[in-house]
Amino acid sequence: MFDASLQPARVPVHAEEDHPKIKPARVGILVANLGTPDGTDYWSMRRYLGEFLSDRRVIDYSPWLWQPLLQLIILSKRPFSSGAAYKSIWNEEADESPLMTITKEQTTGIRDRMHNRYGDQVMVDFCMRYGNPSTKSKIREMVEAGCRKILFFPLYPHYAGATSATANDQFFRVLMEEKWQPAARIVEPYFDRPSYIEALAQSIERAYAKLEKRPDILVCSYHGVPKRYLLEGDPYHCQCQKTTRLLKERLGWQDTEIKTTFQSRFGPEEWLKPYTVEEVARLAEDGKKNIAVCAPAFSADCIETLEEINEEIKESFEEAGGEHFTYIPCLNADAEHLDALSEIIEENLKGWLD
Numbered sequence: 001m002f003d004a005s006l007q008p009a010r011v012p013v014h015a016e017e018d019h020p021k022i023k024p025a026r027v028g029i030l031v032a033n034l035g036t037p038d039g040t041d042y043w044s045m046r047r048y049l050g051e052f053l054s055d056r057r058v059i060d061y062s063p064w065l066w067q068p069l070l071q072l073i074i075l076s077k078r079p080f081s082s083g084a085a086y087k088s089i090w091n092e093e094a095d096e097s098p099l100m101t102i103t104k105e106q107t108t109g110i111r112d113r114m115h116n117r118y119g120d121q122v123m124v125d126f127c128m129r130y131g132n133p134s135t136k137s138k139i140r141e142m143v144e145a146g147c148r149k150i151l152f153f154p155l156y157p158h159y160a161g162a163t164s165a166t167a168n169d170q171f172f173r174v175l176m177e178e179k180w181q182p183a184a185r186i187v188e189p190y191f192d193r194p195s196y197i198e199a200l201a202q203s204i205e206r207a208y209a210k211l212e213k214r215p216d217i218l219v220c221s222y223h224g225v226p227k228r229y230l231l232e233g234d235p236y237h238c239q240c241q242k243t244t245r246l247l248k249e250r251l252g253w254q255d256t257e258i259k260t261t262f263q264s265r266f267g268p269e270e271w272l273k274p275y276t277v278e279e280v281a282r283l284a285e286d287g288k289k290n291i292a293v294c295a296p297a298f299s300a301d302c303i304e305t306l307e308e309i310n311e312e313i314k315e316s317f318e319e320a321g322g323e324h325f326t327y328i329p330c331l332n333a334d335a336e337h338l339d340a341l342s343e344i345i346e347e348n349l350k351g352w353l354d
């Protein structure tokens with residue numbers, strides 16, 4: 001039986017003119033990289049390193065032990081040495097780091113491809129895990145622009161807790177604050193995708209074709225992580241080893257023509273081995289005087305490749321008697337790379353946009 005007393009009062013919830021404007025629905029594609037300092041001065045470096053090195057996905061020591069050491073010792077010294085290293089590679093014209101310049105180029109290339117395919121239904125942008133532009137600011141912009149679905153793409157070929165997982169954590173943390181939370185998807189690691197391996201192989205073939213003498217060996221130098229992370233279940237080590245194997249198979253090379261090493265050790269713990277800086281010296285001493293080095297864990301050139309590999313690691317090789325050192329740049333904004341990344345994005349958009 002109808003009982004009028006059980007019905008809600010017919011009070012208007014809002015006047016029409018108060019109603020927020022609802023934008024047409026779009027899909028956001030947000031690519032994410034690690035982050036980079038805003039400048040090479042002490043405070044810019046300290047802000048960036050402080051945020052980065054306080055992330056427990058990166059350094060998992062108890063904050064009670066780690067924070068005093070970080071704040072009082074490391075952050076009083078490292079901003080100077082890292083600032084000088086960044087200064088040696090800084091893009092002076094744009095006043096930004098190479099990682100920032102290249103990430104912008106990659107985003108433009110992906111945006112062009114996505115707009116050609118889907119038109120204005122998609123919005124493409126990039127964010128950084130640490131520093132600017134922040135993940136939070138970019139998700140806000142996307143939600144404001146009407147994105148009810150967001151595809152989040154950490155631009156690391158391999159999974160590591162210290163890279164993809166922390167980027168995803170930040171993405172989800174930011175979504176927790178949205179009143180109208182968009183639907184979300186994250187892109188999985190792509191180190192074994194044929195199109196990525198193909199882009200990598202072609203970049204190596206192009207670099208080799210320009211050299212007068214074929215290098216004795218190609219060193220695939222991956223960013224390291226503490227060995228303990230592998231023992232605790234992080235699959236990064238295995239994904240790096242597999243990348244080298246797939247690359248070798250695609251190039252049709254022998255085992256002796258290519259090898260895996262790990263760089264960028266930080267702190268006193270043992271990291272993944274062999275260490276690049278030691279291995280290149282060993283190669284030179286063993287008579288391999290002509291080597292090439294590439295860095296497949298990085299989607300864009302950055303301090304770790306332009307400064308560490310092409311300056312420090314090169315020096316180690318030459319001091320041990322090495323003669324020809326060729327650094328093969330990351331895939332950056334190469335067309336084959338952007339095609340591969342766009343193919344991965346399209347696949348992950350299935351069911352959202354077809």
Ligand SMILES: C=CC1=C(C)c2cc3[nH]c(cc4nc(cc5[nH]c(cc1n2)c(C)c5CCC(=O)O)C(CCC(=O)O)=C4C)c(C)c3C=C
Binds near residue numbers: 036082099160264304
């Ligand atoms: C201290 C622990 C670190 C872990 C673990 C780590 C893992 C890791 N990092 C990358 C990619 C990049 N790292 C970059 C810089 C960088 N990395 C660390 C430390 C760890 N990284 C530091 C302290 C720095 C800053 C530079 C310095 O002071 O030496 C960058 C470059 C950023 C740029 O602006 O150019 C990238 C990219 C991966 C892929 C990874 C593990 C898989």
Ligand SMILES: [Fe+2]
Binds near residue numbers: 223264
């Ligand atoms: Fe790093």
Ligand SMILES: [Fe+2]
Binds near residue numbers: 237239
């Ligand atoms: Fe492994």
